[in-house]
Amino acid sequence: MTKYQRALQIWSILICAARERKSYTYGEIARILGVGRADFIGTYLGPIMYHCDEVGYPALTVLVVRKDTGCPGEGLITVSEDELDIERERVFKFNWFALEPPQIEDFEETDQA
Incomplete structure (x- = not known):
């Protein structure tokens, strides 16, 4: 499975998390996906x-946090550390289910990694 296919799976997990106003640790996401390593x-x-x-x-990935700190990892570069709480609220309030779901190609086009 490609990283873009995995990204699409995680997108689905995270928009459900946003609706429920919850976050997941990296380890929890790894267990859900069955990949073993966070x-x-x-x-x-x-x-x-x-x-x-x-x-x-809003930065949907703000909902994935480190177990030890409860904050996203250093790889979240689109949100400053002092704006994490504000961005998390934006994610919770955003109507993710009103959107047309992204396609794998959408992730490929915008990936800068």
């Missing part, structure tokens, strides 16, 4: 982060 999850989040930034959506 250290690869950032690779899959990059295309989502860049896509959201490119099209003007």
